[in-house]
Amino acid sequence: MGPLSDPGLGTPGRHTLLERGGVTAAGLALVTLCLIVTLNVISRALWRAVVPDDILLVSELMLIVILGPIALVTAEREHIEVTVFTERVGQGGRRLLACLGHLAGIAFFGFLLAAFWKLTLKSWQTGEFYDGLLAIPQWPGQALATAAFAGIILRLAFLLRTDLTGGRERP
Amino acid sequence: PGLAPRAEAATVIRYADYGPNRGSRAEALQWWADQLKQRSGGDLSVEFHWGGALLSGKATLNGLSTGVADAGTVIGFFTPSELRGYNLGDLPVDNSDEWVGLRAFYDLSKHNAAMKKEFDKANVAYLSNFTTGPIQLICTKAVKSVADLSGLKIRASGPYGKALAALGADVQRMSQADVYPALDSGVITCNQNYFYAMKAYKQYEVASYVTELDWGQNMSFGIFMNKDSYAALSEKDRKVVDAVSSDFVDHMAQVMIDELAADRAAMVKGIDGKAITIEKFSEADRAKVVADGKTQVDGWVKAASDAGLDGAALLADYEAKIKAYAAEKAAKGYPWAR
Amino acid sequence: MDPQLLALLVLGGASLLLVLRVPIAYCLGLAACLGLLLFFSWRPGGDPDFARGLVPTLSILGSTTFGFVHNFELSMIPLFIGLGHVAYQARITTDLFDALQVWTARLPGGLAIASVLGCGGFSAITGSSVACASAMGRIAVPEMLRHGYKPTLATGSVAAGGTLGSLIPPSLLFVIYAIFTDQSVKNLFLAGILPGALSLAGYVATIVVWAKLQPSVAPRPALAFTAAERRAALGKLWPVGLLLLVIVGGIYLGVFTPTEAAAVSLSVAILIGLARRHLTWTGMAEALSVTVRQTAMIFVIAMGAKLFVSFISLTRVTPAALEWLQGTGADPALVVLGIVVFYVVIGMFLDSIGILVLTLPFMVPLVEGYGFDLVWFGVVVVKLLEIGLITPPIGLNVFVIKACTPDNVGLEQIFRGVALFLLLDLVVLAAILLIPGLSLWIPAMAL
Ligand code: NA
Ligand code: NA
Numbered sequence: 001m002g003p004l005s006d007p008g009l010g011t012p013g014r015h016t017l018l019e020r021g022g023v024t025a026a027g028l029a030l031v032t033l034c035l036i037v038t039l040n041v042i043s044r045a046l047w048r049a050v051v052p053d054d055i056l057l058v059s060e061l062m063l064i065v066i067l068g069p070i071a072l073v074t075a076e077r078e079h080i081e082v083t084v085f086t087e088r089v090g091q092g093g094r095r096l097l098a099c100l101g102h103l104a105g106i107a108f109f110g111f112l113l114a115a116f117w118k119l120t121l122k123s124w125q126t127g128e129f130y131d132g133l134l135a136i137p138q139w140p141g142q143a144l145a146t147a148a149f150a151g152i153i154l155r156l157a158f159l160l161r162t163d164l165t166g167g168r169e170r171p
Numbered sequence: 172p173g174l175a176p177r178a179e180a181a182t183v184i185r186y187a188d189y190g191p192n193r194g195s196r197a198e199a200l201q202w203w204a205d206q207l208k209q210r211s212g213g214d215l216s217v218e219f220h221w222g223g224a225l226l227s228g229k230a231t232l233n234g235l236s237t238g239v240a241d242a243g244t245v246i247g248f249f250t251p252s253e254l255r256g257y258n259l260g261d262l263p264v265d266n267s268d269e270w271v272g273l274r275a276f277y278d279l280s281k282h283n284a285a286m287k288k289e290f291d292k293a294n295v296a297y298l299s300n301f302t303t304g305p306i307q308l309i310c311t312k313a314v315k316s317v318a319d320l321s322g323l324k325i326r327a328s329g330p331y332g333k334a335l336a337a338l339g340a341d342v343q344r345m346s347q348a349d350v351y352p353a354l355d356s357g358v359i360t361c362n363q364n365y366f367y368a369m370k371a372y373k374q375y376e377v378a379s380y381v382t383e384l385d386w387g388q389n390m391s392f393g394i395f396m397n398k399d400s401y402a403a404l405s406e407k408d409r410k411v412v413d414a415v416s417s418d419f420v421d422h423m424a425q426v427m428i429d430e431l432a433a434d435r436a437a438m439v440k441g442i443d444g445k446a447i448t449i450e451k452f453s454e455a456d457r458a459k460v461v462a463d464g465k466t467q468v469d470g471w472v473k474a475a476s477d478a479g480l481d482g483a484a485l486l487a488d489y490e491a492k493i494k495a496y497a498a499e500k501a502a503k504g505y506p507w508a509r
Numbered sequence: 510m511d512p513q514l515l516a517l518l519v520l521g522g523a524s525l526l527l528v529l530r531v532p533i534a535y536c537l538g539l540a541a542c543l544g545l546l547l548f549f550s551w552r553p554g555g556d557p558d559f560a561r562g563l564v565p566t567l568s569i570l571g572s573t574t575f576g577f578v579h580n581f582e583l584s585m586i587p588l589f590i591g592l593g594h595v596a597y598q599a600r601i602t603t604d605l606f607d608a609l610q611v612w613t614a615r616l617p618g619g620l621a622i623a624s625v626l627g628c629g630g631f632s633a634i635t636g637s638s639v640a641c642a643s644a645m646g647r648i649a650v651p652e653m654l655r656h657g658y659k660p661t662l663a664t665g666s667v668a669a670g671g672t673l674g675s676l677i678p679p680s681l682l683f684v685i686y687a688i689f690t691d692q693s694v695k696n697l698f699l700a701g702i703l704p705g706a707l708s709l710a711g712y713v714a715t716i717v718v719w720a721k722l723q724p725s726v727a728p729r730p731a732l733a734f735t736a737a738e739r740r741a742a743l744g745k746l747w748p749v750g751l752l753l754l755v756i757v758g759g760i761y762l763g764v765f766t767p768t769e770a771a772a773v774s775l776s777v778a779i780l781i782g783l784a785r786r787h788l789t790w791t792g793m794a795e796a797l798s799v800t801v802r803q804t805a806m807i808f809v810i811a812m813g814a815k816l817f818v819s820f821i822s823l824t825r826v827t828p829a830a831l832e833w834l835q836g837t838g839a840d841p842a843l844v845v846l847g848i849v850v851f852y853v854v855i856g857m858f859l860d861s862i863g864i865l866v867l868t869l870p871f872m873v874p875l876v877e878g879y880g881f882d883l884v885w886f887g888v889v890v891v892k893l894l895e896i897g898l899i900t901p902p903i904g905l906n907v908f909v910i911k912a913c914t915p916d917n918v919g920l921e922q923i924f925r926g927v928a929l930f931l932l933l934d935l936v937v938l939a940a941i942l943l944i945p946g947l948s949l950w951i952p953a954m955a956l
Contacts, residue, residue: 108813116575
């Protein structure tokens with residue numbers, strides 16, 4: 001917790017192209033959704049809303065805004081932790097605790113990966129779409145989210161290896 | 172097994188509902204649960220999870236089919252493809268008597284083979300149905316004709332939104348909770364709504380004209396059960412569930428008719444000095460509205476056929492049932508008044 | 510397995526992981542996954558069948574998580590975070606401070622007052638307290654130190670002023686509270702206005718009193734501004750004024766919804782920045798990058814919490830606990846006092862979003878069960894969380910201020926600097942608790 005980086009653990013190494021791309025995509029998605037909403041507010045006041053299904057488009061973009069950066073955020077060890085109870089633990093112990101955290105993360109996101117895989121598969125099979133003018137199919141957004149969870153698991157596995165071996169971080 | 176007497180284990184039905192545990196729909200659900208308990212001699216009880224705490228409206232169909240909950244309130248709107256047939260209940264069909272519409276749609280959903288196939292595929296069993304009552308418009312100015320709809324900013328949803336857009340309205344989407352300030356500030360002029368929700372959301376305070384379209388109902392939301400949970404019930408319990416669920420339709424219709432009439436009267440009389448004026452379209456204009464609705468229904472029939480569902484046959488069955496129940500009502504009145 | 514026993518076991522497991530420094534998101538998320546799996550696999554009186562339990566488990570995990578990340582209303586979170594960062598990069602925040610400084614120059618502790626007022630103004634266009642503290646910290650603290658202010662006042666005032674970020678709307682904490690309690694975001698925003706204004710006034714008063722009693726903490730600068738300069742300063746306020754107008758117009762006047770207000774104000778902030786050439790592409794990229802990373806971090810933790818709530822609700826452990834508590838016949842006022850003490854203590858150690866998602870599943874049924882107003886309770890909780898931001902040993906705002914001050918200013922100095930403000934906070938908290946109208950009058954007027 002807090003902005004103070006943990007000196008006991010390796011500083012983040014290079015990020016993969018995909019991780020950096022995820023953050024960029026998220027930033028662009030945020031600007032896009034901001035523009036869509038603004039455009040519709042203005043056009044609605046002047047005449048009528050020009051972007052159809054804006055609520056659905058924004059929801060789809062939110063997937064990118066939220067899930068795009070999670071692998072990089074994980075790589076930077078930015079997730080909030082409770083640190084008060086383990087402040088006196090030494091460097092070796094700190095690394096072991098970090099490994100426990102990575103394992104818990106892998107298990108949690110493993111569940112989510114499986115869940116989203118099934119969700120995607122079902123939407124693909126039923127051809128389910130969001131009711132609206134554009135009839136946006138559900139599976140692409142869900143597939144993207146599934147990929148994001150796979151990415152974060154991969155990153156956690158790298159972090160686990162780094163902290164286990166005490167070595168430098170490499171993607 | 173064997174001859175030793177065995178106490179029948181009580182079945183607890185875990186029920187997921189998207190809405191709050193108050194209001195007339197929640198009370199009707201509680202009635203359903205009480206009747207189940209009473210008529211099964213305590214065998215069946217219902218454990219409610221309100222407010223989407225267990226499953227949101229969007230997630231309920233999937234949650235029921237996988238057994239997250241045993242039963243729940245399914246909203247067809249969220250699965251336009253998986254429940255294509257059931258979504259017929261939301262279409263603008265000239266069918267605005269609560270009891271006739273609900274009874275006909277319940278019969279269709281319960282007994283039509285194509286519907287049964289659809290529900291089987293989704294691994295759910297259909298038990299019973301809700302309705303919103305007839306669709307009306309609440310507006311900040313008097314809307315008296317189809318011509319008035321042209322360019323009018325209306326908040327609407329689902330197929331009625333598409334139908335209103337086809338009549339020239341500028342249709343906006345927003346949640347019912349956002350409507351009050353939007354009407355107040357003039358962002359929208361009208362809202363597609365039902366009498367009870369106009370009153371519940373206090374929209375009469377900021378918009379004093381209601382155009383009574385009496386234009387079909389929203390009925391694609393009902394009580395469903397996980398198919399395996401349903402099959403696992405004892406023969407006796409399943410009969411109780413079916414009987415109570417069928418009676419629920421009459422109960423629901425009566426509740427809605429009484430409540431809508433009371434809410435309408437209260438708003439016309441005025442609440443804290445705010446009253447509504449009721450407007451009606453001329454017969455000719457109402458015919459235009461119904462004809463426009465027909466176009467939407469035709470669109471649905473075509474899309475259904477493209478997806479391999481005989482939409483025309485389903486629609487014909489539905490219309491026949493509406494006719495039959497309308498005749499029954501004309502001859503004998505509502506069941507609770509007989 | 511008995512569901513309530515299962516809930517206790519899972520709760521114990523999650524607490525253990527929490528103590529062992531596992532990220533809060535993983536603790537809650539994993540506990541929820543395993544709890545759900547056990548719940549569905551092991552019906553009371555039967556044997557566990559994991560193959561059967563996995564199907565509903567994955568189903569609820571998938572749909573709950575997806576519903577949470579595929580969400581229009583929640584776009585408010587990245588938009589309001591982004592607004593703060595863009596306003597900083599576009600120098601809108603700097604202008605705000607500069608203008609206020611001109612007007613407060615003659616008051617005792619004038620620069621500190623300008624900083625706190627700046628925090629208040631910036632709070633009205635950003636959703637996050639930490640963003641507020643870090644933006645004002647970077648601008649105002651060096652300025653105060655340069656004019657010979659004692660570090661205690663210079664840092665303490667901004668650390669405390671930063672806590673206004675979540676009380677004065679818009680506010681992320683209110684948005685998250687709204688999600689977990691099913692309350693209206695708008696009502697919560699409106700409810701925060703008076704308590705926020707009261708806190709702001711209190712902070713200003715604290716500075717005046719402190720500077721009067723101990724003039725050495727805030728030497729009067731030799732600057733004197735002419736009337737023309739003061740008029741010119743007013744001109745620097747228009748960007749903040751415009752953003753405020755968008756937000757107020759949107760949220761309070763109903764021209765558009767809070768989500769739309771967030772999007773429009775971010776667009777306006779970007780446009781102002783680009784038009785005045787203060788916002789560079791690098792600055793913009795930096796603001797966006799920080800925004801989406803904070804968003805991802807917040808959503809991962811909220812996702813874990815959301816799943817945890819589903820599991821807890823499934824086991825029905827909270828109604829049972831509530832029944833037990835009410836059976837003890839404890840006085841409701843005592844219960845509220847207990848809750849307050851609990852939040853103050855936990856606020857010493859944990860981060861506000863973490864506290865919110867960890868405690869709400871249990872607090873809300875409790876508070877509702879005793880018949881308290883959930884909007885009022887939201888204001889109480891947010892004020893308590895704000896207090897937690899400046900209490901030792903873990904005070905996020907204090908850390909943030911530390912990060913933007915010279916190395917010779919120690920953490921203890923900053924914590925000493927916030928002491929007086931904390932005292933004032935307790936007074937405001939008492940007012941919020943004893944006069945629910947402070948929170949509820951404005952929402953009541955709006956409907
Ligand atoms: Na704020
Ligand atoms: Na603290």
